[in-house]
Amino acid sequence: MLYGTALGVTALLAFGVTGAASAYTRLQGNIRSVDVTELLGENRPTPSAAPDPDDPNAGRALNILLIGSDVREGENAEIGGEVEGMRSDTTIVMHVSADRSRVELVSIPRDTLVDIPACNRSDGTASRSQRGQFNAAFSIGSESGQVSDAAVCTIATVEENTGVFIDDYVVIDFAGFIRMIDALGGVPMCIPNDMSSPKAGLELTAGNHVLDGSTALAFARARTGTGVGDGSDTDRLGRQQQLLAATVQTVQSKNLLTDVPQLLSFLNAATSSITASPNLASIPNMTGLAFSLRATLGGNIAFMTVPFATAPSDPNRVVMTDEADLLWSNMSADLPLVAEPPATPDPASTPDPAATPDPAVTTPPVEAAPPTPGKDPITADDVSTVCG
Template sequence: MALLVTAVLAFSITGAATAYTRLQSNITSANVVDLLGDDRPEQAATPDPNDPNAGQALNILLMGSDVRDGENAEIGGDVSGMRSDTTIVLHLSADRTRADLVSIPRDTLVDIPACARSDGTTSEAQDGQFNAAFSIGSESGQVSDAAACAIRTVEENTGVFINEFVVIDFAGFTRMVDALGGVPICIPNDMSSPKAGLELTAGQQTLDGVTALAYARARTGTGVGDGSDTNRLGRQQQLLAAMVRTVQSQNLLTDLPNLLQFLNAATSSITASTTLASIPNLTGLAFSLRGTASSNITFMTIPFAAAPSDPNRVVMTDEADAIWAALAADQPITPAAEPVAPVDPAATPDPSADASVEQETPVPGKDAITAETVTAVCG
């Protein structure tokens, strides 16, 4: 979102041709349409060939890859293969007034369809854990094939047409956070996760790139939850919302050097679908999103329950069907907010309240947050 909102001024107004070329070369483009088959959900609208995004709701699959080669191995350790433990469906409404981001737990049991790969091989259809789809596609060694299998799996299990995709790795994420000068966020309790390399004390903190990645990845340790993947999803959403707030609070639009530094970081280590990998298309989309209010940027985890066959896995519930149907129909996924009663300044604070409590697991589908309401400052 930060990249889309700021890119338009970087190029349309400054005309920075050298920077344009550099940023365009940062993004790896991948056309996976031929790998997705003909049995896809119905698309909401037919794109305008002169403006692929005009008047059309967009669903973009965002995936964080933990591929562990090169610089990524230095951050997360050298491990073979590719996995995507963080997957979010980003929905942009046709009128560009609303953005909904829905997290899919990696441990969700789903139907994984047969996936074609660019090397000519095809996997067999199977039942399995959601993040297995990315690994199955990646057996060709291509990130784009991994993304295509993940898209096929999302469409198969949700009925939502996925227009575009973006995959970012560890290094790209850390560079983007560092380019912002870190992300201010309220840490509700002390956190220690030696496996993820995370040590944080309760209170207001500004996370650098490496620490932000550890904060998003941590599952085991003290103060990080129950060790499950589903527990850390709410933390990841809080972090992304804080990043949106950070970008909106900085005067990047009038500070060209810092803007270009941020955009260079944001486009590094990214593999994206052909349309999103085109800077002109990205710029057009950025311009259309200029009026999106932070109160209309909603983060949610898809409703789920423990799987009857395995308590360590989850399944999407009937409530999830309603969320996916809303996205497919370009409707809000949360009801209109109730008016908040004003706080009485003369009211006596509750002395028993303790801001440094163990963070609770958000209720999937119900504890949705927005980029406006997420706590950025303790207290």
Template sequence: MLTGVALAVVALLAFGVTGAATAYTKLQGNIESADITDLLGKDRPTPAAEPDPDDPNAGRALNILLMGSDDRSGENAEIGGEVEGMRSDTTILMHVSADRQRVELISIPRDTLVDIPACPRSDGTESRAQKGQFNAAFSIGAQSGQVSDAAVCTIKTVEANTGVFVDDFVVIDFAGFIRMVDALGGVPMCVPEKMEDAEAGLSLEAGSQTLDGSTALALARARKEVGDGSDTSRLVRQQQLLAAMVQSVQSKNLLTDVPELLQFLNAATSSITASPNLASITNLSGLAFSLRGTLGGNISFMTVPFAPAPTDRNRVVMTAEADVLWERVAADQPIVEPATPAAPTDPAAPADPAATDAPAAPAEPEPAPSKTPGKDPITADDVSTVCA
């Protein structure tokens, strides 16, 4: 979705919309910028490359932590019910390759048992280092009441447990997500079976559906009464929803429909807190321009490999396969090994005497390997938005 937002920003600037300066100022003012560099400290993984001060995103891989905030104050209380404190049940590490040919989004289950380091907050307090459930890091940081402190503790926890340097972050809340989906005119999806979850406010019939913002949020939040009730199953539905949203953004004629473009941009940039690099419309547009050739088949979604925790079967732990995954991300290597091409035929090789002049029968196409949701990566092109 960040890619879609950025591409639309480029369109606004490139086409010289009437009143573009006013629109630019409004969009820039929508995003809350938070510089957390000092709070993150010096004890961090090594970044892939030092940023160019004139173009921070040029020629280097980027790791962007996307967090969904379950903050139930103000407008969000009307959506999810008022609850004290801040939580985050959705955290995705988005890796953008240095050659801008791949975007890989890796979901981290909230129930993953991890080491949570000591986390300094902007009010001068600091939490103690502890072991706990991954999503506790967001709540621990947020005890100051600042979403930026929640981001600090989550980033420190991700870096401590993966060895991957996080370059930037984005936090979006309930209201912002709803507005973004509604600005797209909804998200088409194939709903395989009837889904009901009273706590999330979800009621969906099976079949081809176009989800409005509130329904899409309910689907993203539903857990206890859908499927096996696990958070890891919910991550699969979230990935399918995000893949469908990518398809919607890429299929919309946002580049030429100025009113729709401005409506989408206004929705997409509201209710967002981001690191300064991504809070800058100029930097965001530069990143978008570099990603303009990235196709849906090169936008991948997966869940970090996990297994039930030995100490608590209701929690999970990252496996040895996860270690390999994070090493690949840190090295800017594809999260899935590319297929090995067939060996080329040597034209100088002697002909087979047993061969006849009859034309060879066309080879049967090999069926695409089946993918296990939640285990195997999927791409934006893998998700069908219309039921067969």
């Protein structure tokens, strides 16, 4: 969401910012774009609709895979410590409804046991199909050394296990996340209890805080320590969703378009350390998408975790449940993932029981997938950024 919002305002630079042409060119050049369609092959789920060549995002639902990478080299090694290889710390499927009335973000626990299909890589090699932990897919794809190949294997694994067609992807690393949060001036949050996680570099006291980029990353990554939950990845996901919701609130509260220096700083951060599919790497395309979402960005955004249960084969792993199947089916059909509260009937409009229904008119039932047990979906409005 943060990335899309950032790109959505970039085109406005062309109409009122001194030096806009050079700024636009620099921002567009920041994004690393890789088309992975050919590597994914033809045996994929059916997309929601064929894109319009003149406006690829118009009139169709979009499923965007958001991947947080813990690649540990260069600048990222200084942040998280040098570790060989790449892994995905966070993976979220973001669904944007065709009518642009809903944005739903579904986290997939990294410890989920899944079928990982054979994955093609850009160097001509391919992995074998296997059963394994979900975040292994990113690592398997990255054996070529290319982030885009890691994204290919993650996309293929999501599609294999959900039946949901992934239209686009974005990969962001530690450094990019930190820069984006810092460019916003931090994210205000209410911390309910003292938190200490030496491994993640997190030390927070209970109370009101404005998390800078480094602290926000530590807050999102912490699994071990005191006050950070039970140590599981699934428990950590709830904290990550709260942070994302608070970040959405922060973006909504900032009048970035009137503060050109902060706007340029934010956009430069948002477009750096990013690898994305061509559609999301095109600032004009993202401008149209963000413009169509301008009303939604103020409200109907829900964060949730895919329904899961402990894996029968391993108490330290989880598996997706039958309720997850329903969630993914609804996403593919562009139906709401969370049931809306029933409307209070209007007595004046109550139908006459004696009336004969029109047999030619039928309304198929719409069943919303339930949330993960004990973890209701949250929205930006649900997150209190101020204690008390």
